[in-house]
Amino acid sequence: xxxxxxxxEQKAIQKVAHEFAEKEIRPLAAEYDEEEKFPQGFVEKAxxxxxxxxxxxxxxxxxxxxxLTACLVNEELAWGxxxxxxxxxxxxxxxxxxxxAGSEEQKRKYLNDLTSRPSLAAMxxxxxxxxxxxxxxxxxxxxxxxxxxxNGTKCFIxxxxxxxxxxxxxxxxxxxxxxxxxxxxxxxxxxxxSGGKKEKKMGVRASxxxxxxxxxxxxxxxxxxxxxxxxxxxxxxxxxxxRVSVASNSVGIARxxxxxxxxxxxxxxxxxxxxxxxxxxxxxxxxxxxxxxAGRLMYMKAAWLETQGLPFTLESAxxxxxCSDMAMRVTTDVVxxxxxxxYMRDYPVEKYMRDAKINQIWDGTNQIQRVVISRAxxx
Amino acid sequence: xxxxxxxxxxxxTAESEVHIDASGKDIDKSKLSFGINEADNYAVEEAIQIxxxxxxxxxxxxxxxxxxxxxxxxxxxxxxxxxIRIEDPAMAGSDGFAIAKALAAAIKGMxxxxxxxxxxxxxxxxxxxxxxxxxxxxxxxxxxxxxxxILEDGKKIKVGRELEGGLMEFLEMExxxxxxxxxxxxxxxxxxxxxxxxxxxxxxxxxxxxxxxxDASEVGExxxxxxxxxxxxxxVGEMAEILxxxxxxxxxxxAAILKEKGLV
Ligand SMILES: Cc1cc2nc3c(=O)[nH]c(=O)nc-3n(C[C@H](O)[C@H](O)[C@H](O)COP(=O)(O)OP(=O)(O)OC[C@H]3O[C@@H](n4cnc5c(N)ncnc54)[C@H](O)[C@@H]3O)c2cc1C
Ligand SMILES: Cc1cc2nc3c(=O)[nH]c(=O)nc-3n(C[C@H](O)[C@H](O)[C@H](O)COP(=O)(O)OP(=O)(O)OC[C@H]3O[C@@H](n4cnc5c(N)ncnc54)[C@H](O)[C@@H]3O)c2cc1C
Numbered sequence: 012x013x014x015x016x017x018x019x020e021q022k023a024i025q026k027v028a029h030e031f032a033e034k035e036i037r038p039l040a041a042e043y044d045e046e047e048k049f050p051q052g053f054v055e056k057a058x059x060x061x062x063x064x065x066x067x068x069x070x071x072x073x074x075x076x077x078x079l080t081a082c083l084v085n086e087e088l089a090w091g092x093x094x095x096x097x098x099x100x101x102x103x104x105x106x107x108x109x110x111x112a113g114s115e116e117q118k119r120k121y122l123n124d125l126t127s128r129p130s131l132a133a134m135x136x137x138x139x140x141x142x143x144x145x146x147x148x149x150x151x152x153x154x155x156x157x158x159x160x161x162n163g164t165k166c167f168i169x170x171x172x173x174x175x176x177x178x179x180x181x182x183x184x185x186x187x188x189x190x191x192x193x194x195x196x197x198x199x200x201x202x203x204x205s206g207g208k209k210e211k212k213m214g215v216r217a218s219x220x221x222x223x224x225x226x227x228x229x230x231x232x233x234x235x236x237x238x239x240x241x242x243x244x245x246x247x248x249x250x251x252x253x254r255v256s257v258a259s260n261s262v263g264i265a266r267x268x269x270x271x272x273x274x275x276x277x278x279x280x281x282x283x284x285x286x287x288x289x290x291x292x293x294x295x296x297x298x299x300x301x302x303x304x305a306g307r308l309m310y311m312k313a314a315w316l317e318t319q320g321l322p323f324t325l326e327s328a329x330x331x332x333x334c335s336d337m338a339m340r341v342t343t344d345v346v347x348x349x350x351x352x353x354y355m356r357d358y359p360v361e362k363y364m365r366d367a368k369i370n371q372i373w374d375g376t377n378q379i380q381r382v383v384i385s386r387a388x389x390x
Numbered sequence: 391x392x393x394x395x396x397x398x399x400x401x402x403t404a405e406s407e408v409h410i411d412a413s414g415k416d417i418d419k420s421k422l423s424f425g426i427n428e429a430d431n432y433a434v435e436e437a438i439q440i441x442x443x444x445x446x447x448x449x450x451x452x453x454x455x456x457x458x459x460x461x462x463x464x465x466x467x468x469x470x471x472x473x474i475r476i477e478d479p480a481m482a483g484s485d486g487f488a489i490a491k492a493l494a495a496a497i498k499g500m501x502x503x504x505x506x507x508x509x510x511x512x513x514x515x516x517x518x519x520x521x522x523x524x525x526x527x528x529x530x531x532x533x534x535x536x537x538x539x540i541l542e543d544g545k546k547i548k549v550g551r552e553l554e555g556g557l558m559e560f561l562e563m564e565x566x567x568x569x570x571x572x573x574x575x576x577x578x579x580x581x582x583x584x585x586x587x588x589x590x591x592x593x594x595x596x597x598x599x600x601x602x603x604x605d606a607s608e609v610g611e612x613x614x615x616x617x618x619x620x621x622x623x624x625x626v627g628e629m630a631e632i633l634x635x636x637x638x639x640x641x642x643x644x645a646a647i648l649k650e651k652g653l654v
Binding site: 019020026061075 | 460581582583587
């Protein structure tokens, strides 16, 4: 059985998300990119519109979307601005460890709280010396009575330092590498957690990326997510989902660039006719449209597998690498179609190109995705 | 407050190229996207806000084909309670008056305090339906409403109407009444996924002309006062003076004209 028809409900929420992106995100995108500032008030708007914590079940106060529907919404938000979408995307990333491995009590306590108000969440895995190699995490968590004491520095954390809740990965057994990682829920008011250096970035500049510093941060033992030393599995399950979101995000950026290119190519006249009449431009647009179609089908398939409870690690890695490489190619070509104007900040397409780049890097670089894919096909 | 909101599905022509189709009586809509008429979106919000404050019901009505269910369901997702869609092949070619007749026939049997319509449809833009509907229902009306205040007893309302130049005119009137809503009266909400799922389970009552006790001759072209003959694109240049020459020259001419007419 094969069907590509979205349900009426999916089409309706897709339309809502599109309208939200068009009215609440697009008009602000250029300004917040240029000034690299966090859009205060945006999270509240998204909260009121029902566009936060998309795939958290209704019983924990979330929107209760299946994962595919959430990805469709994410594509629209990224179509509006990848930086704004990242703020909400990092929220989902931040709570996913709790969703996939948290206890019923943790879900009730923390998810219900976050979903009941305009809030921010973050997931802190990466460290200066542990990027692709997550097993090299140096931050430690040492059990002391009813507490774990966390020490270390996390870097490049989206919503870092401003999140109401951070899920932190730290080592409970330094010798054991990936088998010594554990995951902790760290609310903002926990003594010893703070934001450090705020990064200046190439793209997604409306989103905050910051160090998170853990300085004798005392976390109640009941905030351990899942079992001690099983954190790596939780991180991987979290990233499986995040990668499909990144893919849908990439499709959103590519689509925005494509639409701009079609409009521009019809209007820009050189040699006495619109550049859309030159076959070189037509073929670029044809390839772009084809690429976007392929990318969307890939992320939808991966997200669908998740909704069916089927394994999707391989498809997740494939769609993440494919869609983000695709969006990079597409946005580069779209700048080309715009010529010199595309290079200028008067048009949004150079921003699309800067934004697209991050999707090849985060949530596992595309090289790491290829490691995942090749392991699966050679094992 | 028992309220009725009339919503129309319209093509989005704001950012698309519009071409007249082969019949010459319509535009080619095959590549256009559709949505709720903008003013109707505000009308839906106004009704739902009143319901949230004072209780009551919101009944959504549209004249149109199955596609219009999309707009009806969106209104239900935001908080509408019930819905009716009037569909009949004989409705084709109806003007605003004929549309109002069909709406009036559906609304007449209901207990209502306020009927909301949009002030103007984005496609045909006649601003007729709401006012004609009030006349057919034999109730008070106010058009281009940008403020609604329910007075204490719930039997009267105070409305602000937007006049030329941004002036507001305030009137008090007895209910029931028809209000045609102007855009900007409120901030329309976004439908939530939960609302959308609930709306999907609600039934939309489909009514034909005979269900409404209307005869085919009362609607469509036969029952209309206005019949559309043809569309023509605006003729370029007839009303406009086209300035020619080098940019410096044309800019100077333009500045002179603007000055002469007292526009700067
Ligand atoms: C804007 C931004 C936001 C981020 N948000 C978060 C967040 O919210 N939470 C979080 O935990 N992290 C976050 N990160 C971190 C991100 O996930 C890492 O940057 C990423 O995993 C890569 O790690 P690295 O930067 O240390 O690169 P490195 O791992 O040093 O990689 C350098 C290069 O070597 C390649 N490489 C490394 N190992 C291999 C290998 N085995 N085979 C082949 N090639 C290899 C990589 O592909 C890359 O090209 C964010 C990063 C950025 C830039
Ligand atoms: C000032 C003025 C001058 C006019 N002049 C002429 C003229 O010179 N010649 C002539 O022939 N006609 C004229 N008309 C009439 C006009 O052409 C028709 O009445 C027209 O077809 C009305 O339809 P509309 O969709 O534009 O509705 P509008 O009246 O613009 O719509 C207003 C509201 O009515 C409701 N509504 C409309 N359609 C539906 C629907 N299908 N289902 C549910 N609710 C609906 C919506 O709430 C909508 O927001 C004039 C009207 C006005 C007000």
